[in-house]
Amino acid sequence: MKGIVSREIGGKVVNFHFxxxxxxxxxxxxxxxxxxxDAMSEKMFSTTTEILHQAAIxxxxxxxxxxxxxxxxxxCWVDEMGINEAVNLITEGLKVLEKNPKALENQG
Numbered sequence: 001m002k003g004i005v006s007r008e009i010g011g012k013v014v015n016f017h018f019x020x021x022x023x024x025x026x027x028x029x030x031x032x033x034x035x036x037x038d039a040m041s042e043k044m045f046s047t048t049t050e051i052l053h054q055a056a057i058x059x060x061x062x063x064x065x066x067x068x069x070x071x072x073x074x075x076c077w078v079d080e081m082g083i084n085e086a087v088n089l090i091t092e093g094l095k096v097l098e099k100n101p102k103a104l105e106n107q108g
Contacts (some may be wrong), residue, residue, distance in 0.1 A: 002096040004059070005089055009077045016055035016102055018093030025054040033097070040087075048086050049074050055093060 003018035026032070031039055031050065039047040053074040060067045078086045 003093055004095045005055075007081070007089060009080055013014060014056060014077065015059040015063075016089065016093055017059035018055050018090075018096065019058060019062075021058035021061055022051075022054045024046060025057065026051065029054075035104050044083065044087075045075075045078070048083065048090065049078055052077065055090075 005016045007016075008014075023033070029050065031047065036047075036051075048085055049071065053071050055069055056069065056074065059065075071074065081089070
């Protein structure tokens with residue numbers, strides 16, 4: 001499936017799904033693709049945590065798995081990875097969207 005990224009964090013494999021389910025949840029919180037860059041500039045840590053949290057929840061939901069973590073757990077993941085690696089993980093997950101830049105331009 002497109003948009004799946006996995007990382008070993010704290011000795012456990014954590015899966016993230018950067019897809020429609022994640023974007024729907026982020027939109028509910030006011031975060032859209034069209035404002036990712038501004039949000040990262042203004043609130044890098046909370047934006048990074050929110051994106052990863054929703055991507056991990058999306059993976060669980062799509063794969064019918066229990067969500068056994070919360071937002072505080074995700075902050076610990078970011079601490080363990082480091083902010084640069086966390087942002088790189090998001091960038092990697094979002095690369096699937098590069099195939100349709102027109103859709104990104106129209107999203108708002």
